[in-house]
Amino acid sequence: MRKTKKKQEEVPVLAPKVESSIWTKLWQARYIYLLLLPMILWLLFFHYIPTSGIILAFKKYKIGSLWSGEWIGLKNFERLFATPQAIESIKITVILSVQRIIFEFVPPIVLAILLSEMRGNRLKKIYQTVFTFPHFISWVIIAGMINNLFAVNGPIDSVIQSLGGESISFLSDTGIFRTLIFVTANWKGMGWSSILYLATIAGIDPTLYEAAEMDGAGRLRRIWHITLSGMKPIIALQLIMKISTLLSGGFDQIFNMRNPVVSSSVQILDAYIYDITFLALPDYGFSTAVGLFKSVIGFILLMIANKLSGIISGEQMYSFEKRVNTKKVLKKRGGNA
Amino acid sequence: MAKKNDGHANRKRKIDAFDIVVFVTLTILFLVLVIPFWSIIVTSLSTNEAYIKQPFSLWPKELTWANYISVFARGSGLLIAYKNTIIVSIIGTILGMVVMTMAAYALSRKFVGKRVVFMYFICAMFFSGGTIPTYLNIKNLNLNNTFTGVIMLTLCSVSHVIIIMKGFEGIPKELEESALIDGATQIQTFFKVMIPLNKPVIATYSLFTFVDLWNGWYWPTLILTDSDKNLLQVYLRSILGANNILKAETGSVGAGQTFAIGVQMASVFAVVLPIMLIYPFIQKYFVKGIMVGSVKM
Numbered sequence: 001m002r003k004t005k006k007k008q009e010e011v012p013v014l015a016p017k018v019e020s021s022i023w024t025k026l027w028q029a030r031y032i033y034l035l036l037l038p039m040i041l042w043l044l045f046f047h048y049i050p051t052s053g054i055i056l057a058f059k060k061y062k063i064g065s066l067w068s069g070e071w072i073g074l075k076n077f078e079r080l081f082a083t084p085q086a087i088e089s090i091k092i093t094v095i096l097s098v099q100r101i102i103f104e105f106v107p108p109i110v111l112a113i114l115l116s117e118m119r120g121n122r123l124k125k126i127y128q129t130v131f132t133f134p135h136f137i138s139w140v141i142i143a144g145m146i147n148n149l150f151a152v153n154g155p156i157d158s159v160i161q162s163l164g165g166e167s168i169s170f171l172s173d174t175g176i177f178r179t180l181i182f183v184t185a186n187w188k189g190m191g192w193s194s195i196l197y198l199a200t201i202a203g204i205d206p207t208l209y210e211a212a213e214m215d216g217a218g219r220l221r222r223i224w225h226i227t228l229s230g231m232k233p234i235i236a237l238q239l240i241m242k243i244s245t246l247l248s249g250g251f252d253q254i255f256n257m258r259n260p261v262v263s264s265s266v267q268i269l270d271a272y273i274y275d276i277t278f279l280a281l282p283d284y285g286f287s288t289a290v291g292l293f294k295s296v297i298g299f300i301l302l303m304i305a306n307k308l309s310g311i312i313s314g315e316q317m318y319s320f321e322k323r324v325n326t327k328k329v330l331k332k333r334g335g336n337a
Numbered sequence: 338m339a340k341k342n343d344g345h346a347n348r349k350r351k352i353d354a355f356d357i358v359v360f361v362t363l364t365i366l367f368l369v370l371v372i373p374f375w376s377i378i379v380t381s382l383s384t385n386e387a388y389i390k391q392p393f394s395l396w397p398k399e400l401t402w403a404n405y406i407s408v409f410a411r412g413s414g415l416l417i418a419y420k421n422t423i424i425v426s427i428i429g430t431i432l433g434m435v436v437m438t439m440a441a442y443a444l445s446r447k448f449v450g451k452r453v454v455f456m457y458f459i460c461a462m463f464f465s466g467g468t469i470p471t472y473l474n475i476k477n478l479n480l481n482n483t484f485t486g487v488i489m490l491t492l493c494s495v496s497h498v499i500i501i502m503k504g505f506e507g508i509p510k511e512l513e514e515s516a517l518i519d520g521a522t523q524i525q526t527f528f529k530v531m532i533p534l535n536k537p538v539i540a541t542y543s544l545f546t547f548v549d550l551w552n553g554w555y556w557p558t559l560i561l562t563d564s565d566k567n568l569l570q571v572y573l574r575s576i577l578g579a580n581n582i583l584k585a586e587t588g589s590v591g592a593g594q595t596f597a598i599g600v601q602m603a604s605v606f607a608v609v610l611p612i613m614l615i616y617p618f619i620q621k622y623f624v625k626g627i628m629v630g631s632v633k634m
Contacts, residue, residue: 022449029448031523036454039440042493045478046471047461053470111366117359119352127363129620130370136612138552140570141605144577145373148380148598155376155393187370195623219355252555256574277469278559284469291467299463 057289069285076289086290089272093249096268100250101242103182107190109235112197113227117219131191143256146184147171172261181266185253196238197231204230233312240309244302247294269294374609381405381603388598404603415604417565418572421484425568426550429488433546437493438539441501442531462495472559482562490556491549497542504538505531537622544619548612569608577601
């Protein structure tokens with residue numbers, strides 16, 4: 001961030017560069033505002049107005065309105081920390097997220113390296129197409145497939161039985177079920193996540209490989225010293241950004257795959273919020289408070305991740321901040337000169 | 338800048354043990370990804386009796402189209418949901434892409450107040466109300482139980498806008514200027530130069546928006562209450578009955594109608610098919626479309 005010396009390339013200025021009053025400038029940009037208007041309105045009505053509804057978290061909800069109801073301060077949050085199920089679900093979410101990082105972070109990297117080492121471009125393309133595809137299938141469908149494939153006396157169980165093994169109930173054993181979560185998450189997402197790594201590998205200078213080969217480095221050594229070291233910054237960046245997912249845990253997957261036998265073992269925070277909102281007697285104020293708690297922590301984690309990645313790569317995730325800072329630096333320099 | 342490294346593994350040399358290990362590993366993975374889909378097709382083409390006798394087979398036993406015929410029977414739940422989902426997905430994608438592309442193009446220009454507008458957009462990425470306020474807002478706007486509500490909730494995404502904007506910013510300004518000098522109007526330049534040059538990004542994000550709408554189940558489940566307004570994923574959730582296997586295990590019978598496994602899988606395949614058909618055409622744009630938005634190398 002501090003390293004950026006030159007100003008980012010500016011977008012072409014279509015309006016003539018003459019010193020004019022603010023009104024003339026506004027008038028000149030009228031079509032731009034017109035183009036922006038629909039999205040601004042959409043954000044207002046479907047994002048900012050609902051977002052202001054988080055005041056519910058500080059109120060006793062009265063049926064029918066977002067805005068009525070008496071203020072009760074932080075009572076809902078006190079209740080959150082006094083509810084054992086809520087605390088338990090926070091614990092489950094954090095543990096599951098950490099496990100997800102352990103089991104779901106490396107496979108896409110390995111896949112990208114294997115694909116980059118594969119010979120035959122046509123087959124490689126076909127494989128990559130197939131590996132990426134499950135990303136576009138909803139968890140509703142995948143959960144349906146899993147529940148069918150792994151059912152007792154289902155396809156996989158019947159194969160195990162015919163091979164002389166014992167029938168396993170994959171879906172009602174909490175340990176196996178958790179493994180299934182990681183396996184299916186990889187099944188769905190690893191090809192997709194590997195695209196970024198593959199693109200990174202494609203950016204590595206091929207002459208490095210030739211030089212290493214001349215020096216007698218074997219393929220594993222080349223992978224270690226050239227491919228992996230070239231991927232290091234992006235791997236670090238991706239890993240750090242995972243910090244911000246610590247309180248999510250993958251609601252879509254869990255919600256669609258869970259069943260009554262195992263659901264309490266994977267009751268992540270989002271699932272808990274859903275359950276107290278739509279299944280039990282609803283208290284919208286309390287539900288909103290739990291949701292707000294989650295998003296505030298998520299926001300803090302995102303900020304931490306952003307700062308850390310900024311330190312590591314010298315580049316902020318959202319270049320806007322960078323641009324603003326660059327402008328400030330340039331102004332300062334101009335002032336000093 | 339180094340020349341592009343497209344497959345350093347492809348240089349002429351003998352095939353060694355390592356190549357074989359790579360090939361075998363990836364082929365196993367390929368099979369692990371393909372077999373579940375294949376198993377859906379096989380099950381959907383088999384009779385129920387054949388499935389119960391032998392749940393896993395690589396080829397349909399007692400081949401039958403009956404499952405597909407019943408799934409697509411006139412007035413069937415799936416057919417209604419199919420029609421609804423096509424309408425919602427197509428209208429939503431077109432509307433969303435128009436709104437997002439307009440905003441993205443505007444944001445790639447210089448204008449007074451850009452910083453304020455940009456902040457307005459960026460803040461939306463960091464703060465959101467969560468389920469309940471969003472749900473109550475939809476109710477307040479009288480959009481519950483309407484397709485408009487579903488479309489509106491999935492319409493735009495600020496992160497998509499920012500990536501499309503970066504795509505526009507990446508177009509060399511000489512191209513736009515020369516078009517303007519050649520006498521094209523701003524609007525002509527936008528449609529004839531800027532949009533085609535940004536095609537990879539726009540195509541990629543059109544697909545993403547379409548898939549989001551096609552695969553959406555959360556908000557449709559909460560908002561749409563009439564059964565004739567079912568969308569595909571909601572309908573699938575109801576017939577796949579996430580827990581029917583356990584019900585069979587524990588002996589308890591679930592509420593509502595149960596569907597034969599062949600019918601379930603025929604429905605699943607019918608829902609996956611459109612994405613299977615569109616996906617290969619857009620896949621070639623992915624890498625470019627994704628890399629525009631990510632860290633510059």
